[in-house]
Amino acid sequence: MTRRRIYVGWVGVMLLSGMLCGGCEKEIAIWQYPIFWEPGELEAIAVVPFRNTSIQDPEAGNTIADRLAVALAANGTYPKVYNRGDLQALLTEEDLRMLAGGEGDTAAILKRVTAVQAIITGTVSQFDASTQSHQRQDPQYAWDQYGNPYFVGNSIRTFTRNDAIVTVTATMLSTKTGQTIHATQTAQWHMWAEGSPPEMSMDACLAVAVNVVTSQLLAEFAIVGRVIKVKPEEVFRITTGELYDGKWEDKNSFTTADETMTVVINMPAVADRSQFRMTVIRANTKKDLFELDFQWSRDAPVTGQVYIFNPSAIAAGGGGPGEYVLKFYAGVEPIMENRFYIHRAR
Incomplete structure (x- = not known):
């Protein structure tokens, strides 16, 4: 699988990964891998039209499916991504309709799609946008020659609130077995803008919600870069090598006779398969003595x-x-460090 496209644009984030976040938290740039993904197992996938149970837009299922297909193709996790247009050459309109609606013998239909190993289908349950306006009267005052305020009338202003919400679930199915490879959590985003006038139109709010939901779905199915926050004292420690009541005891002093310094790393599960590096230098120098x-x-x-x-x-x-x-x-920049001392053995 070609990973080069995935890296584009993320290197810059990796360079900034050492930034301090809040009090004692650090930001770490990682690669987030789908739980099910293994190198070389899925070379070609397809995104079929999503079932649409929302009310306002009859094309909502096609819109989300098309956006997700484009995002997956640009991401590069899968060498080949078939979109709705590509599938018209592989399946009949009836097959596509049944897949989108969850009807018929899904496994039998999928087995006819020999060009791909998996298909992504889903349901759009909300694809809604609305706008509401109301008028507000604000009293206006002037001041007389003595500096006393007096009422001169009301200023009438129209305030508008634009709302949009998109809710989607999706599933990846094996074309060989018809079994579920991965079912996503509910992807949802509510975008709103309010003001006189609001900064975003109703359509703009809907566009943002669509983009965010597409990104949420992409992170479920593809390798994506993201930034996580960790507390250094919890994830990167030099210890005695002994646990007391389930907790490590810290240590930062050793002798030239000691042959064991126990370093404990405890990253969150979301960092699974991400690459990290540790080095040891003498304080106030730049030469790496050891690296791992x-x-x-x-x-x-x-x-x-x-x-x-x-x-x-x-x-x-x-x-x-x-x-x-x-x-x-994490990447090219050191983001955490622990100092320790080595004394001459007596």
Whole structure:
């Protein structure tokens, strides 16, 4: 699978991933992988027209399906994405209608689509936009020569509120078995604007809601870049290597005779399969003494994944006892660090 397109535009975010967020939180740029996705398993997928149970727009199902197909094709997770137009050459109108409506023998229909390994279908339950206006009277005053206010009339202003809400669910089905590969959580967005006049029209609110819902669905089916917030003291720690009441005890002092320094990483599950890196340098220097690249897994122990460094070897390579820094990288920039000390063994 070609990943190059996925990376476009995200490198810049990775460069900014070391920004401080709030008090003690850090922002980390990661790749979010669909739970079901494995390299090479799904090379070609198709997006069929979605079932539309909303009231206002009869084309809502086609609109969401088309937007999702375009987003998946641009994303690059799947080398080939068939859209609604492509499917007209693979299936009959009746087949497409039954898939969109969840009717008939879905498995039998899917098995006829030999060009793809999976099909995405779904339901649009809300695709609604509305506008409401009301008038408000504001009293107006003037001042006489003595500085006393007096009523001169009412100013009438029209205030308008525009609302739009889009709600969608989607499912990926295997064309080989007809079984569900992945069913999404409900994707929903409510956009509104209010004012005299409002900053966004009713149609503009609907367009934003469609875009956000499409992005939510994309994140369910494709590899996407996102930024998560973590607390360094919870996800990146140097410890004694021992748990007490289910918690790690921190440690930042070692000797040149010590051969074990236990580093515990405990990233959130959403960082599954994202790549990270740790390096050790002597304080106030730039040379990496040791480095470790690793891939995070959602299957890591609930207490965190343990990595072992050797203080004795670090001191030997770093000029002896002193202060050292363990850095944590997500992308090209270090975003967290822990300082520790190595003393001469007695």
